[in-house]
Amino acid sequence: MGPARVTPYALTVDPGIGQLRAADHLLHTLAAELALPEDVFGCTHLVRGERPRVVLSFALPSEPLQRTAVERLTGLGHTVASGVPDRVGRAVLYPGAASLTGTMTVAELLSRSAIDRVTVLGTPERPAPGTPLATRDHVRPQWQDGALVLTAMPAMGGALVPFEVPDPTPCCADH
Template identity: 80%
Template structure:
């Protein structure tokens, strides 16, 4: 399926702020379920987090682009890189509570689950405690959720919902 993408620079430097802006823009634009909304880290002279929206229909892209530019945001065609961190994706909102790996794959656009330090994929029946925060990343054209082992043989997504800031105890 052909998809159409836009990159938006909201001028933020932190992932949590970028997640918030991405959700805010998606709600304001009334984006449909089939949309992918990702964050991308930009390094260099001006480190920041940019957003991408990938939409299934070309005419809708132009409307979205015009509305974002009307807000004064910098918008360009395409995605900045192929490894975005998905915040919005088909089925993502349904990944709450504890689900099996098979349920995660069946209910969402996630193609694969990997486990840090494991030689192969997890058993489909393995419970995944989502913490209501599931952020897969694009890897070689697949949406991949990286998980890590947790208590009781369960898994949890590698990215935690409320990360402790670096040097928080100083």
């Protein structure tokens, strides 16, 4: 998570998951089970090394909510640590995420969510505010230098789409 948005009430959950899609699903499930408010940030973080995996982090608005979350997550058998594992998490839960469906302009996306800016892959300039962005109902910005940034790529008709696709084809799927 970005340093500007990290609260002292952040925590990391290590469920031992190896896939982003499963981690996304677990983030949503845990947020629902814990009845977390919509202003919570929930991110995935890739852990490399001898045991590669995806860990989850939550930035919570208060100490009582953090304490309750730790108790409930530990009770569910999860390994929980305080803080976030790094500053470059991939945001799955963030304010406004649920409203980013269908096609909207870059300006609408920025005004409806906690996303700070949109960049276009391979282009140094930011897209114009009126540029259409087809969300594909899957918007996963990442923390970069304390800002929540959505990387997009050009699509047909002058529109943009998020760089991360909702249903990626596994490597070597046709072999």
